[in-house]
Amino acid sequence: MQIPISKFDAISQQTIQIREPVLADGARMWRIAEDSRVLDTNSSYAYLLWCRDFADTSIIAEIDGEVAGFVIGYTRPAWPRILFIWQVAVDHPHRGHGLGVDMLDALMESCALRGVAQLETTIAPDNPASVAMFASLARRRGAALTRTTLFTADQFPGGHQPEDLYRIAPVTTQEEWR
Ligand SMILES: CC(C)(COP(=O)(O)OP(=O)(O)OC[C@H]1O[C@@H](n2cnc3c(N)ncnc32)[C@H](O)[C@@H]1OP(=O)(O)O)[C@@H](O)C(=O)NCCC(=O)NCCS
Numbered sequence: 001m002q003i004p005i006s007k008f009d010a011i012s013q014q015t016i017q018i019r020e021p022v023l024a025d026g027a028r029m030w031r032i033a034e035d036s037r038v039l040d041t042n043s044s045y046a047y048l049l050w051c052r053d054f055a056d057t058s059i060i061a062e063i064d065g066e067v068a069g070f071v072i073g074y075t076r077p078a079w080p081r082i083l084f085i086w087q088v089a090v091d092h093p094h095r096g097h098g099l100g101v102d103m104l105d106a107l108m109e110s111c112a113l114r115g116v117a118q119l120e121t122t123i124a125p126d127n128p129a130s131v132a133m134f135a136s137l138a139r140r141r142g143a144a145l146t147r148t149t150l151f152t153a154d155q156f157p158g159g160h161q162p163e164d165l166y167r168i169a170p171v172t173t174q175e176e177w178r
Pocket residue numbers: 036038039086087088089090091094095096097098099100101102127128129130132133134136
């Protein structure tokens with residue numbers, strides 16, 4: 001599966017498009033992050049910058065022409081074969097229909113085609129939806145999901161949950177692992 005992906009969902013009668021973000025998506029991404037009430041909301045500037053400089057390691061889902069979810073990530077500068085996923089969000093009305101895992105799967109595929117071999121993310125212990133989504137992605141790709149400690153609560157100024165590091169490996173293209 002290569003992006004962009006466009007499909008018509010016969011059950012919801014909606015057109016879903018998965019594609020790289022462009023600058024014009026930044027404001028809506030910021031709004032979705034803010035409305036999630038779970039994510040740390042970065043400045044609106046950060047989302048614009050992400051759309052400008054990290055579009056090829058990020059992804060947008062559009063439903064009937066409106067941005068409904070996003071994934072922002074980057075390849076680690078010292079370890080370019082590792083894709084780090086910073087944030088995933090799906091706007092409330094669109095949750096529970098597989099959009100989160102579909103976006104991650106599409107991004108994983110496009111990054112695997114460019115040599116990425118491992119995916120990393122961090123998840124706070126009080127976010128079972130996120131753990132379930134990454135577990136589902138790993139199952140879909142026949143890869144292992146492992147967890148280690150990364151950032152402890154006392155490392156964050158101003159109070160914050162700890163963040164565990166989750167790794168999915170190996171990341172392969174669909175053709176390679178099937
Ligand atoms: C986490 C989030 C992105 C999931 O998006 P989504 O489109 O609803 O997720 P999906 O429908 O793709 O579900 C993927 C898997 O996670 C599971 N899942 C989704 N939400 C869940 C929840 N609240 N509790 C438990 N499992 C959940 C699904 O059952 C599915 O598992 P399956 O494939 O084994 O059936 C969405 O809830 C969200 O935006 N949350 C707020 C932001 C956030 O926490 N982001 C993640 C950290 S960066």
